[in-house]
Every structure is written in C-alpha cells, then in structure tokens.
Amino acid sequence: MSDTQCLGNFPVADAPGYEEMLQCMRCGFCLPTCPTFALTGRERSSPRGRVALARAVADEKLEFTKALKEESFFCLDCRACTTACPSGVQAGFVMEACRNQAQGAFPMTGVTGKLREFILQRMLPAPDLLQTSMLPARLYQTLGIQWLVRHSHILKLGPDWMAKAEGMMPQLHPPLRQQLPDVVPAQGEQRGRVAFFLGCVMTLMYPEVSRQTVKVLAHQGFEVITPKEQKCCGAPHLTEGDRKTARELAMHNFELFMQLDVDAIVTDCAGCGAALKEYEELLEGAGEHERLEAFRGKVRDITEFLAEQGLRTEGLQPISQSVTYHEPCHLCHAQGISEQPRELLKAIPGVEFREMNEANWCCGSAATFSLKFTEESQQILDRKLANVKETEADLLVTANPGCHLQLAWGLKQAEMPQKVVHVTELLGRATPG
Ligand code: SF4
Ligand code: SF4
Missing domain, CATH: 3.40.50 (Rossmann fold)
Incomplete structure (x- = not known):
C-alpha cells in the first residue's frame, strides 16, 4: 500500500498498492470463486471488476464515488479470489484499503459517526470497557427480557439487521479474560x-x-x-x-x-x-x-x-459422532490452512469425517456484512446450509467465531439438527481431565 501520498483520485493517503492493481491481467479465473459475483452477475461486484474500479481511480479516470464506497463494503473480503488468482492479486486487500479511503471521502457524521468512533477507537481497544459493554446483554438474557422479546415478535417491527443480531446472540457467560490463569x-x-x-x-x-x-x-x-x-x-x-x-x-x-x-x-x-x-x-x-x-x-x-507439532493421540477418548467441516475464509484463503483441521478431526478416535461440497465457500458472515446485507448474506448462507444438510453429519465443525455465529443462527432458522463446534471444543471433549 502507498502510505504517504495520495494516489490519483484517491482522497487520502494509504491507497491500495498500484503495482498490485497492475498485476491483474483480466483473465477472469477469479470470477467463479467470488460469492458476490455469483449472487449478482455484475462485473463491478467481481474481483476483476473491483480491481479495475480502483485502478481507474488511481489513473484519475474515475472519481472516488459513493458507488465505489458501497462496492468496497459489499466485498466479503473472503479472499477466495486470491486463492484462484494466478497473479496473486488480492482484491479483498484492495477493497479493504478502499474502505479506509471511503472514510476519508465520505466520513460518517452525526450519531452514527459518533457511535462508530466510540466502538472502534474507544471500546474495542479497551478490553475492560469491551467486557463491561457485554453486561447489559447478559442481564437481558438472565432477567428473561430476551424470552419476552422473542415471544412478543417486537423485533419484526425493526430493521432486519436488528432481528438478526438479536437472533445470533449465543448464551453469554462471564468474561473469560480474568478467569484464565496467566x-x-x-x-x-x-x-x-x-x-x-x-x-x-x-x-x-x-x-x-x-x-x-x-x-x-x-x-x-x-x-x-x-x-x-x-x-x-x-x-x-x-x-x-x-x-x-x-x-x-x-x-x-x-x-x-x-x-x-x-x-x-x-x-x-x-x-x-x-x-x-x-x-x-x-x-x-x-x-x-x-x-x-x-x-x-x-x-x-x-x-x-x-x-x-504432531497430535499426541494416546489417551484421547472416543467421540462417536459424524462431523463435517466448514472452512473459515480467513483460515483457508487468508492463511492457506485447509488440511490441518481435517487431519486433527480425523485423528479423534470414533469421529466419522464427512466432507461437504464447497467447504471453502464463504458462509456469508464476513464481519458486519451479515448485518449490512442481510438478504445477500442469507442467500450465501442458504447455499452453505444445503451443503451441510447433504452430509447428514451430527456436528458442523468450524474454527472462527464469526462463522460460528452465522452458522449456528442459520441452522436454528432452518430447524436443522446439527450443532456448531470449534475444532478445539471437539478435541477438548476427547481430552481427559
Ligand atoms: S484478479 Fe487475478 S484471477 Fe482475477 S482477473 Fe485479475 S489476474 Fe485474473
Ligand atoms: S474477497 Fe471475496 S467477495 Fe471480495 S472480490 Fe474476492 S472473492 Fe469476491
């Protein structure tokens, strides 16, 4: 990324790397891997189209418009396109840098802007404050208000994202940070x-x-x-x-x-x-x-x-369940870790591993994407759930909390029997003590 000067029509410093954009040879290998292109069929919502838009801004052929801002947030940053790209172009990275540009060009103002600033600059960087902020949500659950809200259907009166955010909330527990020994x-x-x-x-x-x-x-x-x-x-x-x-x-x-x-x-x-x-x-x-x-x-x-390191399997207790595995995008595409979770699951005695189709296709969570684009997120999730269903596995294993929230919510909505667990939860169950 160029971090000191503005590049072309990008409004602030820290623009996407120009060399990276030049590497796109417009071959289109990335197109079938992109969930937003699959949904819309629009070139501008594809990796190739997104990189071309950013390059046009860098070449001063296009202004940094609100449409580009929206496109940058519509990218899931799933990095599936990077896995597929023979030139190693990282369209997700380019869009990530465009989101930063969008804040420079069209800064959020008013209450929304203040709230954004509070969450990003004060709450998230302060673990104590972050933990305290969860207290109302825990009280909401323990005092039975959640039960009332869910049974009164009041959430149907609000925006879709509100009902989804409420529905995704798992049973909350006291913060772990203080409980874990140093x-x-x-x-x-x-x-x-x-x-x-x-x-x-x-x-x-x-x-x-x-x-x-x-x-x-x-x-x-x-x-x-x-x-x-x-x-x-x-x-x-x-x-x-x-x-x-x-x-x-x-x-x-x-x-x-x-x-x-x-x-x-x-x-x-x-x-x-x-x-x-x-x-x-x-x-x-x-x-x-x-x-x-x-x-x-x-x-x-x-x-x-x-x-x-090699898993020590001696002493592991058997788990007689069938499992399938959803690959988090930030594990398989961003880190290239694909076989390792499967190896560990298969090493647990008693576990029957069932591969699902399109295991590395995004689940539609993608940080706040699932709340900002509820309809599109649901369509991506439905594709994932259909693949889970085909396996008829008892458990759906994954390794990322964002996927966990989205998948657990989807399974509940679809009245499917699978429970979502993390790889280490299953390993922990098999581990004595
Ligand atoms: S981003 Fe990569 S795969 Fe996609 S068109 Fe450009 S070079 Fe080809
Ligand atoms: S990161 Fe994902 S959503 Fe974004 S352009 Fe690449 S494949 Fe498409």
Missing part, C-alpha cells in the same frame, strides 16, 4: 512454550472454546502464557476502514508478544490469526523489518500448530 503448565513431558492470543469475539461469545484451546495445548505438552494486556487484533478496524487505529493496536500487540520468550503465538480465531500474520504489511515502515518477520514467523492458528 500461565498454565504443560502436562506430561513438556514440548514447548506458547503465548495465547485471545480473540475479542471468541472470548466474549464463545469463552468455552478458548478454555478448551488452553486445555488441549496444556494436555499436548505446551506451557500456555496468556498476557492479559493484549488488545483487539485490529481486524474489525480494517474491515470498517480505520487503518490508523488498526496500526496502533497492531503495534501494541506486536511489542507485547515480542517481549515473551515463546516458541509460538497461538490463536483459535481464524480472523485474528490472519490479522496477526498481516501485521508485517500493516506495520511496514513502522517497525524493524527483522522483528516483524520474526513475529510473523511465530503466529500460528491452533489447528496449524497442533498439526505441525
């Missing part, structure tokens, strides 16, 4: 020492997943350090076009984790893992190149880490 010792013969990166959404919505991740790591012979000063990875900021706050958070986490004497920095959130691995590009010029490279070299998704 250090959990390795069990049996020690194989190493790892730092655990807590994802905000994972620990607030699915704390049991993080708990099981630590349990599995310890049982596998790794001492687990969880630095409590860690903050949001910055992914929500990049999604919403706030690269400045994303960089501040990245710098904080980078310096914090680099102080630790650990073999790896492990996370169980695919979105966080992708963001951490991309700090090298985000902080380019702001940190020493070698240290950024060293940081990048340590970050591992939990499935990548366990597969790399």
